[in-house]
Amino acid sequence: MQPTELPTYHTVGIGAGPANLSLAALLPAAGLGPVALFDRQPGPAWHPALLSPGVRMQTSWMKDLVSLVDPQHPLTFMNYLVTTGRLFALLNAQFDTIPRLEYVRYLTWAARRIEGIHYGTDVERITYTDDGFELFAGGRPIARAQHVSIGVGTRASRPAWMDGLPDTALIADDLGWRIDAMKAAEGALDAPVAVVGGGQTGLECVLKLLHAGFTDVRWLGRRQWFQTIDDSPVANEFYRPAHGQFLQQLSRGTRRRLVVEQGPTGDALTPGALRVLYQSNYDRMLDLDRFPAVLYPGRDVVSVTADGDGDGGELVMRCETPGGREEHRARYVVVAVGREASPVPFDDDLAERVEYDDDGDMLIEPDYSLRWKGMNGHRIFVLNRARYSHGVPDANLTLLPVRAATVINAMAGRQVFNVIDDLCPVRWIA
Numbered sequence: 001m002q003p004t005e006l007p008t009y010h011t012v013g014i015g016a017g018p019a020n021l022s023l024a025a026l027l028p029a030a031g032l033g034p035v036a037l038f039d040r041q042p043g044p045a046w047h048p049a050l051l052s053p054g055v056r057m058q059t060s061w062m063k064d065l066v067s068l069v070d071p072q073h074p075l076t077f078m079n080y081l082v083t084t085g086r087l088f089a090l091l092n093a094q095f096d097t098i099p100r101l102e103y104v105r106y107l108t109w110a111a112r113r114i115e116g117i118h119y120g121t122d123v124e125r126i127t128y129t130d131d132g133f134e135l136f137a138g139g140r141p142i143a144r145a146q147h148v149s150i151g152v153g154t155r156a157s158r159p160a161w162m163d164g165l166p167d168t169a170l171i172a173d174d175l176g177w178r179i180d181a182m183k184a185a186e187g188a189l190d191a192p193v194a195v196v197g198g199g200q201t202g203l204e205c206v207l208k209l210l211h212a213g214f215t216d217v218r219w220l221g222r223r224q225w226f227q228t229i230d231d232s233p234v235a236n237e238f239y240r241p242a243h244g245q246f247l248q249q250l251s252r253g254t255r256r257r258l259v260v261e262q263g264p265t266g267d268a269l270t271p272g273a274l275r276v277l278y279q280s281n282y283d284r285m286l287d288l289d290r291f292p293a294v295l296y297p298g299r300d301v302v303s304v305t306a307d308g309d310g311d312g313g314e315l316v317m318r319c320e321t322p323g324g325r326e327e328h329r330a331r332y333v334v335v336a337v338g339r340e341a342s343p344v345p346f347d348d349d350l351a352e353r354v355e356y357d358d359d360g361d362m363l364i365e366p367d368y369s370l371r372w373k374g375m376n377g378h379r380i381f382v383l384n385r386a387r388y389s390h391g392v393p394d395a396n397l398t399l400l401p402v403r404a405a406t407v408i409n410a411m412a413g414r415q416v417f418n419v420i421d422d423l424c425p426v427r428w429i430a
């Protein structure tokens, strides 16, 4: 295709996860021109590898793609419930937070109503020309745009100690499709299985193993206890626009310090899921006369080696503990040590133009635009990449529409959406 024949958009989004879906749902209100999203997934999906039946959201259903800035938008979660006929069933199920699977169904419903989403398209390269940006996929140009919105999300972290280990060491994302084969192996259900990582994904892996019938599950976490989310009203004050505005008045170093301290308000366990684990563990204890899952807090796994010949052998984990060192042996090690930012497919020229702070993070302005050299009116917006400069909500769903509204107002150069958050009982200081 000649460059002149390329489809041309006002904005292209890399990734069609909740961040860019929210932007694409709200952008038409600004009347700026067509938008297109490109995602490598074959269709609408949200962390498909980590979707087990029964897992719940960590945030309220009100935190949908649009409601916080436009409650009359056709893509509200409430409209989804009403038009798909599931409102009363969901209300009467009296969930504290909705099933993750229901959120996926909502996203799928919404994505089908947003024009211009191209699935099965892995964007390999973003190039900057004097006329704007060009995207490449499958080795050829696929689109041009004035502005780009990066919404590539995160991927599972793989600690360096996994390198060279047999496939009996696996990341949590692979547990779902591996578990049937794991339990079918000779003596597997009574063999020790370790889960490394004391966060919500680790907890869900432990539960999955228990429900599959494993009877010796060892859960290792780095902190001194398996910490639940602080969902108190005052902790939730960090998840409002007013706190984001407060942070923007501070130096980058101070913002980072505060955001690190705020981690347990989001990066921790859902109390309900922890209770399910305790109760499942107790139920199985009544059969076995011992707990099938044992918690090992305060263990920092620093190395794992394979002892024996892969499947039949054991993995030997060495941990640092408050008292020194400790060793654990397991047939399988399931690794759930967190997530890291997915790579942004800038070409070399564009990557060199990007400005970074002293911690190596991209410099993102208060309106979520990237600071880069030679922008000439064309802007790159970056979503879910500014946690330490913009606050804890940047990494999750709680303020998606507010962030999208901020981006749209910046693109339009006017207040398309008015985000008002004046009624706040807290006076922060740093």
Ligand SMILES: Cc1cc2nc3c(=O)[nH]c(=O)nc-3n(C[C@H](O)[C@H](O)[C@H](O)COP(=O)(O)OP(=O)(O)OC[C@H]3O[C@@H](n4cnc5c(N)ncnc54)[C@H](O)[C@@H]3O)c2cc1C
Pocket (backbone or CB within 6 Å): 014, 015, 016, 017, 018, 019, 020, 038, 039, 040, 041, 045, 046, 047, 050, 056, 057, 058, 059, 121, 122, 123, 124, 151, 152, 153, 154, 339, 342, 345, 383, 384, 395, 396, 397, 398
């Ligand atoms: C299991 C799990 C549960 C979570 N639950 C909650 C919760 O309950 N509440 C909450 O607030 N937060 C939650 N989070 C955190 C956060 O909300 C999610 O990670 C959220 O999905 C972030 O949205 P996103 O659009 O930025 O990224 P993602 O949802 O990760 O979407 C990124 C998309 O970009 C695509 N992509 C990446 N690179 C390319 C490329 N080069 N070309 C084309 N496509 C590309 C990917 O295929 C993906 O579809 C959860 C996270 C996880 C992992």
